[in-house]
Amino acid sequence: MTTAADQVLSVEAAHILQVYKRLPLVLVRGAGARVTDCDGREYIDLLSGIGVVSLGHGHTGLTRAIAAQAEELLHTSNLFFHPLQGQLAARLSRLSGLPRAFFCNSGTEAVEACLKFARRYWHTAGSRGRTEIVAFERAFHGRTFGSLSVTSGAPYREPFAPLVPGVRFVPPDDPEALRAAVTSATAAVIVEPIQGEGGVWPLSRTMADALTAVCEETGTLLIADEIQCGLGRTGRPFHSAALGLRPDLMALGKALGGGVPVGAALLSERVAANVAFGDHGSTYGGNLLACRAALVFVDALENGLTERVAEAGAHLERGLRRLAAQHATVGEIRGAGLMRGFEVAPEVADGIVAAGLERGVIVNRTAGTVVRLLPPLTISDADIDEGLARLGAALEDAS
Numbered sequence: 001m002t003t004a005a006d007q008v009l010s011v012e013a014a015h016i017l018q019v020y021k022r023l024p025l026v027l028v029r030g031a032g033a034r035v036t037d038c039d040g041r042e043y044i045d046l047l048s049g050i051g052v053v054s055l056g057h058g059h060t061g062l063t064r065a066i067a068a069q070a071e072e073l074l075h076t077s078n079l080f081f082h083p084l085q086g087q088l089a090a091r092l093s094r095l096s097g098l099p100r101a102f103f104c105n106s107g108t109e110a111v112e113a114c115l116k117f118a119r120r121y122w123h124t125a126g127s128r129g130r131t132e133i134v135a136f137e138r139a140f141h142g143r144t145f146g147s148l149s150v151t152s153g154a155p156y157r158e159p160f161a162p163l164v165p166g167v168r169f170v171p172p173d174d175p176e177a178l179r180a181a182v183t184s185a186t187a188a189v190i191v192e193p194i195q196g197e198g199g200v201w202p203l204s205r206t207m208a209d210a211l212t213a214v215c216e217e218t219g220t221l222l223i224a225d226e227i228q229c230g231l232g233r234t235g236r237p238f239h240s241a242a243l244g245l246r247p248d249l250m251a252l253g254k255a256l257g258g259g260v261p262v263g264a265a266l267l268s269e270r271v272a273a274n275v276a277f278g279d280h281g282s283t284y285g286g287n288l289l290a291c292r293a294a295l296v297f298v299d300a301l302e303n304g305l306t307e308r309v310a311e312a313g314a315h316l317e318r319g320l321r322r323l324a325a326q327h328a329t330v331g332e333i334r335g336a337g338l339m340r341g342f343e344v345a346p347e348v349a350d351g352i353v354a355a356g357l358e359r360g361v362i363v364n365r366t367a368g369t370v371v372r373l374l375p376p377l378t379i380s381d382a383d384i385d386e387g388l389a390r391l392g393a394a395l396e397d398a399s
């Protein structure tokens with residue numbers, strides 16, 4: 001008998017470009033931190049669509065706002081004003097200290113915009129030789145040509161060479177290498193305050209201090225990629241602030257729309273002043289639907305969500321420490337708040353995601369041997385406990 005899942009999978013196999021090795025799971029609805037597949041099986045979602053479904057699935061306020069906005073007006077293009085972009089920009093400015101926003105539709109576009117604005121800054125300033133970017137090994141910033149050029153993994157890069165020239169990678173734990181790489185030709189350094197895709201590696205305070213110092217001494221711009229670790233994920237609005245970083249540009253995405261695609265590049269006044277009409281654009285960027293969704297998210301963020309993430313993150317960390325004590329296959333635990341990763345033994349790594357699904361929990365594996373958790377920011381302690389209990393059973397199954 002052909003099931004509903006079989007039908008979806010066979011159409012997918014015939015017609016969707018095969019760039020994702022998907023798990024054989026067809027999800028059809030969700031509530032809070034739980035999602036249900038087409039056969040009615042429920043899963044605890046410890047991944048939230050890779051850190052996107054920040055308010056949880058089926059959030060009433062978000063759903064209502066989206067429906068109301070769809071009835072009123074969805075899109076006007078950026079040829080006209082509408083009231084929501086300015087409101088959202090002002091709220092993000094208050095949270096970040098960066099007074100100007102450019103809206104786009106994804107994380108990679110936000111990075112792309114930051115890279116262009118950094119180059120444009122020096123071009124306008126008359127330092128046309130300052131075009132290079134310094135990035136970190138293990139970094140992931142996206143897959144368009146600019147953002148891919150500052151992404152370090154060879155498998156992402158090599159099939160698409162030549163990429164944007166003038167990018168230097170430095171080890172993320174070597175202040176001297178950073179100092180040597182930043183020269184009078186450097187436009188900007190780009191950093192993830194916590195590397196996500198690379199295996200959940202927080203930037204050390206020593207490295208953050210070196211980064212601040214080198215940028216200050218040389219006038220080099222600092223771009224913080226807060227797409228994964230920002231917007232409340234670590235229990236504060238932006239993780240760069242926790243490290244004492246003062247970025248000139250910030251890239252946002254993922255959590256911002258709670259599931260509606262929206263990204264943003266935030267700029268200091270110094271950088272913004274050097275960008276001119278026509279320098280960049282986006283047909284969809286910051287349309288009414290996206291801004292309305294993002295405003296619902298920012299409302300939540302400013303009304304207790306960051307504090308709740310700090311509590312939930314501490315709860316998750318305690319749970320992970322217990323998990324590590326009970327399972328010899330669990331190694332180092334890294335991250336902050338509700339962005340966590342832990343190393344697993346290589347013999348477990350290959351099977352852990354599928355074993356999790358069998359046990360009713362969704363997690364992600366990244367960087368080969370790291371299990372990554374990015375649950376909804378609204379997850380309850382009870383769902384964290386139940387998710388970790390299922391993950392514990394999956395670790396046994398996978399060994």
Ligand SMILES: Cc1ncc(COP(=O)(O)O)c(C=O)c1O
Nearest residue numbers: 106107108140141142196227228
């Ligand atoms: C730190 C970081 N930067 C950029 C991106 C790219 O974002 P998107 O997939 O929305 O284009 C990601 C996505 O995982 C990310 O984690």
